[in-house]
Amino acid sequence: MPRSTATMLASALVLIALLCAGVLIKVPYSEMSPGPTVNTLGDARGEPVLQISGRKTYPASGHLNMTTVRVTGADYRMNIFEAVYGWLAHDSVVVPHDTLYPDGKTEEQSTQENAEEFSQSQESAKVAALKELDIPVATQVVVSTVVKGSPAEDKLHAGDVIKAVDGTAVKEPGDxxxxxxxxQPGEDVTFTIIPAKTAAAAEKAGRAPEGGEEITIRTAKAPAAEGDGEEGGKDRAIVGIRAGTDHTFPFEIDIKLADVGGPSAGLMFSLGIIDKLTPGDLTGGKFVAGTGTxxxxxxxxxxxxxxxxxxxxxxxxxxxxxTPDDNCASAAADTPDGLTLVRVKTIEDATKSMEQIRTGKTAGLPSCSTG
Known part of the structure; x- marks a missing residue:
């Protein structure tokens, strides 16, 4: 066999081996890429994203789009070729797998966590929007979770409204x-609560829950190394609950959007609610997108x-x-052509900026910089 032919054959075999290695060798990286955007003023899968009943609403045009990111699944392992392509591509980002799924978190666990964050972001979006419009929202402290096997099990339930502890009114979860x-551990503590079912019925009727019943629970000693939502530690008394907050809205606001998780749509939901509850267009017909918890x-x-x-x-x-203020520097470092970044710190900032966009007086819009 001629030497040139042998050299070409050897090179081809090496190339084939490298190609096979590139496909077969997995690397601990995941990929992020642009996901779909959804207009909070419009429809998704044939129904309005924001559905408000019991209060006058107004037509809204233009776009207030929430934005999403696609990520590879927890069980997916990229090969070398995919990782290199992702690093070189402008419309995707390759990150360490643990960045998206820390501590060995499974895809199911991540999905559940994202769903919970999405639900909480909807609640906060409603509250923030109504407060911005000076519409009163009733807030109460509730039992968020009950620890299995704790003194509170079968006595308190998730969703119970906590009115008082030992006769002292409760205003914040930390109270x-x-x-x-x-x-001291072993002593009795008395909770004044409104059962979850009663509270849910009141919320559905658009009124604050009333009444209350007393539940006495014998405290236990907190584990030495951890708490359970109350102040943990050696010789501290606990009952085994986590307290949180819930809200009673004066009318019904539903956010209908499937297959989306995480808390980052909160800002855009708030603006969409404000737009639908106020006369005129918040956008002036412009196409505005955004993100932010x-x-x-x-x-x-x-x-x-x-x-x-x-x-x-x-x-x-x-x-x-x-653009959230804390994301401004990284956003300004790589802004697509034709897109103007608007820096926001609060919902009030956002509504003021929307007024400038609507009227076309955009020279004074708060901007983002890399510094």
Whole structure:
């Protein structure tokens, strides 16, 4: 066999071996890419995303799009070729697998966590929107979870409204822990509660829950190394619950959007609710997209995957992107052409910026910078 032919054959075999290795060798990375955007003022799968009943609403045009990110599953393992392609591509990001699924979290666990965060973000979006419109929202402290095998099991239930502990009114979730831990383990503590079913019926009727019944629970000693939502620690008294908050809205607001998780749509849901509850267009017919968590007070928080959300928004046609203040630097470092970033810290910031966008007076919009 001629030497040149042998060399070519050897090279081909090496190339084939490298190709096989590239396909077969898995690397501990995952991929993020732009996901779909959804107009909170429009429909999804044939029904309105925001459904409000019991209160006058107004037509809304334009776009207030929430944005999403697609990620590879927890069980999916990229090969070398996929990782290199992802690193080189502009419309995707390759990150360590543990970034998306820390501590060996399964896809099922991640999905459940995202669903819970999405549900909470909807509640906070409603509260923030109504507070911005000066519409009263009743807030109460509730039993969030009951620890299995704890003194509270079968006595308190998730959703029970906690009115008082030992006769002292409860105003914040943290009050419950402070009042319980005044006791020594083995002592009785008395909760004044409204059962979850009664509270749910009141919420459905659009009124604050009333009444109450007393439940006495014998406290136990907290585990030495961990708490259970109350102040844990050696010789501290606990009953085995986690306290949280719930809200009673004066009318019904439903957010209908399937297959979406996480807390990052909160800001855009709030703006969509505000738009539907006020005369005129918040957008002025403009295409605005954005992202950001939101709390009950209307504070906008940072999110992950900002660069992918920018790409998804621009591909969908957005011209303006409402950007959480803490994400501004990374967003400004890689902004798609034709997309204007608008920095927001609160829901009030966002509504003021929307007024500037609506009227076309955009020179003074708060912007993002890399510094």
């Amino acid at each position: 419950v822990a402070k009042l319980v831990t005044k006791h 939101i709390d009950d007070a209307g504070t906008v928080g940072p999110i992950g995957g900002i660069t992918m959300k920018l790409v998804g928004a621009r591909n969908a046609g957005a011209r303006y992107f409402l």
